[in-house]
Amino acid sequence: MRPVALWDVLVDLGDLFRAYQQRDQPDQPDLALLADLQERRARAFTTWADVACDGALRWESRRAQQAAATTRLQHQQRTGGIPGDGGPAVTRLLTVPAQWEHARTVLAHVADHARGPFL
Structure with a gap:
């Protein structure tokens, strides 16, 4: 070269x-x-x-x-x-992007299954 x-x-x-x-x-x-x-x-x-x-x-x-x-x-x-x-072999909750996705999933589940209004 x-x-x-x-x-x-x-x-x-x-x-x-x-x-x-x-x-x-x-x-x-x-x-x-x-x-x-x-x-x-x-x-x-x-x-x-x-x-x-x-x-x-x-x-x-x-x-x-x-x-x-x-x-x-x-x-x-x-x-x-x-x-x-x-x-990833295992989803890790300690990485920032994974935490965001996990939090969104949990909040969506709670909103879908809440008995009353969800703020």
């Missing part, structure tokens, strides 16, 4: 990271997307390190790989499943 192409890949990744940080819902991170970006960053740094024979770039690649692994683990813990298995 040519150095110019590598530079273009890293600039593109920088743009993607900035776009991720400027999303409409920064309080609800898309950890799977962030892990994918970190993995792409690691591959780019590995390629650049191979071309440039630069140990610092290899170190950056390892850091990005560790960040991707950590982010994937956080995603797994929030969703309750293994990434790529099609969904």
Whole structure:
């Protein structure tokens, strides 16, 4: 790969990271997307390190790989499943989106079965 192409890949990744940080819902991170970006960053740094024979770039690649692994683990813990298995193995009530869905389900059930008016 040519150095110019590598530079273009890293600039593109920088743009993607900035776009991720400027999303409409920064309080609800898309950890799977962030892990994918970190993995792409690691591959780019590995390629650049191979071309440039630069140990610092290899170190950056390892850091990005560790960040991707950590982010994937956080995603797994929030969703309750293994990434790529099609969904959570167990519905966990301690994750924010799951709590919202559970609360909506409980409130809908109470509203449907209440003997009197439900506020």
